[in-house]
Amino acid sequence: MKFKPILIFTGEPNSIFSEILIKSINKIKIKKPIIVISSKKLLIKQLEKLNFNKKIRLLDHKNLQNYQLDNKSINLINIDFNQQKAFDKISNKSKKFIQDSFKMAFKIIKKEKVFRFINGPISKKYFLNKKYLGITEYISKHFKEKNTCMLIFNKKLSVCPVTTHLPLKLVSKKINKKNIQNKIVLIQRFFWKNFNKVPRIGILGLNPHCESVLKYNEDEKIIKPIVLKMRKIGYKINGPLPADTIFLKNNRKNYDVIIGMYHDQVLTPIKTLFEYDAINITLGLPFLRISPDHGPNEKMMGKNLSNPLSLIKALKFLDKH
Secondary structure (H helix, E strand, O other), X not given: OOOOOEEEEOOOOOOOHHHHHHHHHHHOOOOOOEEEEEOHHHHHHHHHHOOOOOOEEEOOHHHHHHOOOOOOOEEEEEOOOOOOOOOOOOOHHHHHHHHHHHHHHHHHHHHHOOOEEEEOOOOHHHHOOOOOOOHHHHHHHHOOOOOOEEEEEOOOOEEEEOOOOOOHHHHHHHOOHHHHHHHHHHHHHHHHHHHOOOOEEEEXXXXXXXXXXXXXXXXXXXXXXXXXXXXXXXXXXEEEEOOOOOOOHHHHOOOOEEEEOOHHHHHHHHHHHHOOOOEEEEXXXXXXXXXXXXXXXXXXXXXXXXXXXXXXXXXXXXHHO
16 A cells, blocks of 8 residues: 555644644544644643643654554654643743754655645744745745745635735735736646546636736736736636726625735635635645634634634545545
């Protein structure tokens, strides 16, 4: 039997992820074995705090091929992290743990040719320290992939921002034909490979109503020409479309994916529509990387009240693909 695990790094140690992880694996049956990268000591404390009873099986990362794995227990690769409390405030204290965990995950992905990877939510403020726009860019740079994109996926409707965690005043400088075309190509490849489908893509304009009081209008000069170009070579694509009306029911039903020019232009409506029923997939990597579509949620830590739906969707997706 080929070694086809789902590799999970729990992310920021002070988050809701340990809670939603146990809830997820208790609720659904996943055929592929799950391997978790985290701190054994901290995980035990958190499971006790949450009143979860789950056995932990410690693995040697150097000999993963030799194990007969199932999901009756947590298959754990330990990364040391000393913390007295089960949950504490998010701070710089977890930075080395996150770095070491990512390093371990990347090593396993490369050595074992692991194709499925989930990382839990991570505080960009403390971990990235303004060196990267987001975790998508952090992982992409490690694997030397310049052409990647963020797809917030739901089977009814997905969205993709051309720019991610970028200040609004810088967005227009990063809007260009090459960047938009790269996103379109990655999305088409993803849908064709995973669903044998040519997606219907709508591209939003940058300006309100796709109009501008300035002489230079990005919607006319950049977005419209690339849409026309891609349509000529067989892509099912329309735009530029006004962002204020595209998510109305009778408009959004015409598309599988809506591409926006900046982060909140498409993530705000998709989260309003589907809440936790969406997953964040990075396209363009040599493996499927997914993260639940929410943050560490520090206010909910240790309360056993968090919704695991996004992680459940991530696990189900990777179990099928």
